[in-house]
Amino acid sequence: MAILDDPGLFGRQWAARYDDPGNPDPGPAVDFLAPLAGDGPALELAIGTGRVALPLAARGVPVAGVEASPEMVDRMRAKPGGADLPVVVADMADVPVDGTYPLVYLVFNTLFNLTVPGRQEDCLRNVARVLRPGGRFVVEAFVPDEARFDQEEREVQVRDVTEEAVTVRLHRYDRVAQTFVRQTVTFTDGAVRLEPFGMRYQWPEQIDAMATAAGLELEARFATWRRDPFTADSTDHVSVYRKPS
Template sequence: MATTRKFGDPELFGEVWADDYDDRTTLDPTPAVDFLAGLAGGGRVLELAVGTGRVALPLAARGIKVEGVEGSARMAARLREKPGGDGVPVTVGDMADVPVDGPFTLVYLVYNTLFNLLEAGRQQACFDNVARVLDEDAAFVIEAYVPDPAAFDGGQRVKALSVTEDSATIEVFRFDLAAQRFHSQKITFDADGIHMRPHAERYCWPTELDLMADRAGLRLERRVADWSGRPFGPDSTGHVSVYRRDR
């Protein structure tokens, strides 16, 4: 699919992935929904980078007042097409700006989406603006992977994702270690030609997220390894972190 947008454009991910995002993303949202429902209280809830509503829609189906911010109008349109989609208001804009008015009892980011902000300053702005719209006792929840330095060895990587009788898909990564950033292309070769899907992230270790939270006046309340609540430890490859106002 051709695109004229650049890395860092809030609409790039949705422009590339919206048409078949749900077919390619098969993660069960139930553990995340259970976890978040326990923090929602009775107030308004905001999902940043809400996408096509994988988490927001089942959370709203439990009677929770869910709203979303989404960088891609195409993604937001896909959400509205789904059952219950018209009950989740979505503001199209840059999630770093949190372009909505609070207060919210819960704000959350799932599936590493904070890393889609490619500059440390934009990630910090996201924390700052989330703190602005949080209610007094509200929570800010982030799900993210723990970066693996072994994956950056040599500053580049090529992975063969699939090979069939009539197609092959590879993923090519280029790492900027100083900026904690990578750019990638998922490339499929088949009878119809060459198809490219670009992506980029600025990855952070949990301690760096804690520092951003501290600068925004938030503190880490708890960190677990995943939505099931398994303890977080030195061998954990991911985390779910809950922040609240520093009092």
């Protein structure tokens, strides 16, 4: 298995810092998801440290999760209400849960963390399996911008410089495979730390095709959680797929 194919890698590397300032406000996502969940239960794939799941549960929606990283789950368990959410520690592409759900959701580009060919398709098929008839699958992701990719690939981004360490970030893109590897390198006195991260990105219409193959229908697409219209200039999308009744 290649290192980036390990579903628990992201959590092992980033769990301790995942809740640092800079992550998006979960409020708009919770406002969007709560009406779709109804009485629940809702299922979050890659639930992480509970950034969205915990405030959604605080609205009275029962929430369960799948998360590949025990480290992320431990962080969530330490938060108020975190011990009450059932979580399966497993690869989210397998959706290894019992029962059915009116809402399954996957936020913050996490679908693209499935880098092994075929695993994104597996994820959507398994989501369709656990959705109730009429249930929704919500995906939040960025719209790929190859011009930005070109710029990032040419740059060495200096992330931090102190008297003790220097941190830089580099990117490599494979346009044919639609993948990228980002390497964050920290140099200290006598040591070098590598923190690799990769994605297999998709354009919205490619996600639509995977959803259609899984038996889901595109119901709506927005540019933001606040339901701003999706246009050709949108840099992100929130897509709602419905399982036919």
